[in-house]
Amino acid sequence: LRRAAFDYLACRRHVLLDMHVPDWDERLLRDFDPVAMAALYRRAGAEAVMLYCNSHVGLCYWPTRVGAVHGGIGGRDLVGEAVRLAHEDGMAACAYYSLNFNNWAYHEHPDWRLAPAVPDVQFSAPTSKYGLCCPNNPGFHEFELEQVRELASGYDFDAFFFDMMFWPAVCVCDRCRSRWREEGGGEIPSVVDWFSPEWCAFQAARERWLAERFAELVKEVKSRLEIPVFLNAGMIQTGWIHGQSHALLDHNDLLGGDPTEPDDSALAYGLLLAGLTPTTLQFMYAFSGYIGGAGYLRSVEEQQLRYALPLAALGGQYMAIDAVEPNGGVNPAAYEVDLAQVFTAMEPYGELAPGRPVGDVSVYWSLPSQVDFAENGTPLSDPSFSALSQSPLPHGEAVLGVVEAARACLPVGVVTRKDLGRLGDCPLVVLPNVLRMDEEEVAAVREYVAGGGRVVASGYTSLVGTDGVRHDDFRLADVFGCHFDGIEEAGISYARPRDELLAESITPLTRVPFAGEPATIDPGGRRGTSIAVVADDDTEVLATLTRPYAEGRGTKGDRAWASIHATPPFEDTDQPVVVRHRFGKGEAVYLAGDLDARAAESAAARRLMLAILRSVLPEPSFEVDGDPGVWAIGHRLDGAGGLRLALLNYPGCLPARRSGRLRVAIAAPAGKRIARIARFPSGARVDFEPNGSGGADLELDGIDRIAVLEALFAEA
Numbered sequence: 001l002r003r004a005a006f007d008y009l010a011c012r013r014h015v016l017l018d019m020h021v022p023d024w025d026e027r028l029l030r031d032f033d034p035v036a037m038a039a040l041y042r043r044a045g046a047e048a049v050m051l052y053c054n055s056h057v058g059l060c061y062w063p064t065r066v067g068a069v070h071g072g073i074g075g076r077d078l079v080g081e082a083v084r085l086a087h088e089d090g091m092a093a094c095a096y097y098s099l100n101f102n103n104w105a106y107h108e109h110p111d112w113r114l115a116p117a118v119p120d121v122q123f124s125a126p127t128s129k130y131g132l133c134c135p136n137n138p139g140f141h142e143f144e145l146e147q148v149r150e151l152a153s154g155y156d157f158d159a160f161f162f163d164m165m166f167w168p169a170v171c172v173c174d175r176c177r178s179r180w181r182e183e184g185g186g187e188i189p190s191v192v193d194w195f196s197p198e199w200c201a202f203q204a205a206r207e208r209w210l211a212e213r214f215a216e217l218v219k220e221v222k223s224r225l226e227i228p229v230f231l232n233a234g235m236i237q238t239g240w241i242h243g244q245s246h247a248l249l250d251h252n253d254l255l256g257g258d259p260t261e262p263d264d265s266a267l268a269y270g271l272l273l274a275g276l277t278p279t280t281l282q283f284m285y286a287f288s289g290y291i292g293g294a295g296y297l298r299s300v301e302e303q304q305l306r307y308a309l310p311l312a313a314l315g316g317q318y319m320a321i322d323a324v325e326p327n328g329g330v331n332p333a334a335y336e337v338d339l340a341q342v343f344t345a346m347e348p349y350g351e352l353a354p355g356r357p358v359g360d361v362s363v364y365w366s367l368p369s370q371v372d373f374a375e376n377g378t379p380l381s382d383p384s385f386s387a388l389s390q391s392p393l394p395h396g397e398a399v400l401g402v403v404e405a406a407r408a409c410l411p412v413g414v415v416t417r418k419d420l421g422r423l424g425d426c427p428l429v430v431l432p433n434v435l436r437m438d439e440e441e442v443a444a445v446r447e448y449v450a451g452g453g454r455v456v457a458s459g460y461t462s463l464v465g466t467d468g469v470r471h472d473d474f475r476l477a478d479v480f481g482c483h484f485d486g487i488e489e490a491g492i493s494y495a496r497p498r499d500e501l502l503a504e505s506i507t508p509l510t511r512v513p514f515a516g517e518p519a520t521i522d523p524g525g526r527r528g529t530s531i532a533v534v535a536d537d538d539t540e541v542l543a544t545l546t547r548p549y550a551e552g553r554g555t556k557g558d559r560a561w562a563s564i565h566a567t568p569p570f571e572d573t574d575q576p577v578v579v580r581h582r583f584g585k586g587e588a589v590y591l592a593g594d595l596d597a598r599a600a601e602s603a604a605a606r607r608l609m610l611a612i613l614r615s616v617l618p619e620p621s622f623e624v625d626g627d628p629g630v631w632a633i634g635h636r637l638d639g640a641g642g643l644r645l646a647l648l649n650y651p652g653c654l655p656a657r658r659s660g661r662l663r664v665a666i667a668a669p670a671g672k673r674i675a676r677i678a679r680f681p682s683g684a685r686v687d688f689e690p691n692g693s694g695g696a697d698l699e700l701d702g703i704d705r706i707a708v709l710e711a712l713f714a715e716a
């Protein structure tokens with residue numbers, strides 16, 4: 001067992017050169033120069049390099065015995081050279097290996113191919129360049145294991161990365177069919193139905209098959225090299241088709257990935273990784289758009305403000321991904337100028353330890369809830385499933401909305417199923433339209449609230465089990481203080497706050513869009529999640545439903561509408577849509593619509609959502625006020641020794657202006673007071689006003705890119 005020469009987990013500044021280039025033209029990769037590349041990586045200021053062993057093309061950059069070597073590299077061992085050069089230049093070397101996406105194997109072994117249930121699904125459409133193989137195919141699996149064995153026994157990697165460990169489509173190849181039969185499932189269901197135990201069992205098998213296969217690959221590496229191994233977790237917040245699961249993530253030593261649009265913001269994804277990773281997190285960003293720096297470059301400012309500095313504040317790693325030009329060259333300026341500036345901006349924050357951000361508002365992210373009940377009854381072969389992974393899903397949208405509403409002013413973090421045992425540490429848990437929950441989750445939430453916890457839940461939360469059982473009532477109805485009474489007829493509706501503080505939060509508005517999209521000229525508008533509930537007697541109604549005219553379904557052929565461009569509020573009702581209920585020593589607020597999902601885009605929804613969160617949250621660990629274009633990230637110092645607060649300029653659009661003046665309040669734990677606040681890394685003192693309870697109030701003039709404060713606690 002060989003140990004790593006470099007500590008990969010401690011490296012913050014990473015580069016990767018994508019090399020998905022074939023070899024059927026002698027000009028391809030002809031000019032590739034590993035020595036020149038190593039020099040560029042070093043001049044950029046990289047601490048670690050990820051290097052291509054193979055690519056989606058399937059051709060290898062080392063002299064493999066079981067596959068095909070790229071013909072354009074002149075018989076050289078590029079992997080061996082790249083590892084040696086990186087180490088000579090003081091940089092860690094991480095292997096890159098592409099699974100499942102392998103054109104060479106696809107053409108060489110037609111029986112290894114993935115057979116998508118939708119023939120023209122994304123990635124495998126006739127117009128696509130990708131050759132996909134089935135991860136369930138034993139021959140293909142053995143081939144990949146043998147290649148990984150060669151790599152792990154032949155090279156001194158400091159880490160090993162597997163790309164593309166997801167299902168690009170639902171595979172219905174002979175092997176997938178026979179395996180599902182062998183496991184007692186019968187025929188693969190032909191219809192998607194999240195209210196069907198049979199369908200849900202098949203989806204669970206797809207997830208398990210991936211996790212089992214990945215475990216074998218990890219074992220192959222770890223039996224030879226004592227190094228961190230991880231996969232591309234860029235798909236974990238996307239839809240169910242990709243088959244991502246906690247079981248798959250459990251085999252990773254760190255979590256990283258390159259999420260693609262529309263989920264490519266570091267905001268929610270970074271918080272999700274920070275909450276899930278066993279060590280540190282890595283955000284991978286293709287700054288030349290997978291095209292290459294000769295033809296495409298994202299700006300230095302975008303890399304700094306959107307990714308590199310937020311990742312530094314999270315104590316994580318930023319990986320800049322470039323793509324090689326087909327001839328093997330790169331744009332040197334992208335490294336010597338752009339990346340050098342990006343990495344230099346990160347340097348002062350390289351000592352910030354990774355760790356879970358302070359998340360007083362803990363948003364529950366459920367991997368099994370990345371589905372849409374609107375899919376129920378749709379044939380597996382329906383073309384709509386080709387785009388599903390890219391479209392926003394109800395739970396993901398709601399998570400993002402809550403995070404977006406809170407990030408400028410309150411400590412917000414992400415929790416998952418892995419945190420069920422530590423919910424008691426969370427002042428407030430948000431359950432945003434958690435479409436599928438298992439009994440263990442339900443029991444943990446109930447116990448948490450009974451013991452004094454606070455919950456804000458919305459939509460379908462706890463109505464449907466991960467086993468496909470749709471219950472008659474919320475499993476948490478006793479906690480919410482209200483009961484499921486069907487789907488609300490009006491798919492577009494409004495909330496009218498009855499509670500004084502909530503009403504004040506939306507003034508001068510009196511009603512706020514609560515479900516669906518009311519301001520659209522599309523027929524009918526977008527139907528949102530809207531649930532009819534009946535409240536218990538001891539439940540306080542905070543807001544009631546206002547319906548549009550005739551339920552807002554009208555067309556020019558009828559009279560079921562009252563305004564031609566939109567679906568405005570018309571008929572106030574007493575039907576509760578936001579309720580508050582004491583349960584045990586804690587309390588719950590339940591929202592019957594998708595206000596949380598709307599909060600990412602609507603200022604009124606954001607204000608109301610914030611007012612709801614504040615109404616149940618005790619004194620937060622910190623609070624920031626003054627500029628919605630800020631992202632505040634807190635970390636505890638040495639347990640309860642202090643609080644580190646990173647304030648990031650994170651505006652909606654670039655170029656960024658200096659932020660507005662910020663008012664900051666930092667709380668001290670019971671029995672403590674704030675003795676000193678200093679700027680990091682300079683150590684310069686920051687003036688503050690002690691508040692009555694040991695905490696501190698202070699003001700900052702504004703920030704250009706990032707400001708990091710450290711508040712130190714002392715005995716009160």
Ligand SMILES: [Zn+2]
Nearest residue numbers: 134171173176
């Ligand atoms: Zn298959």
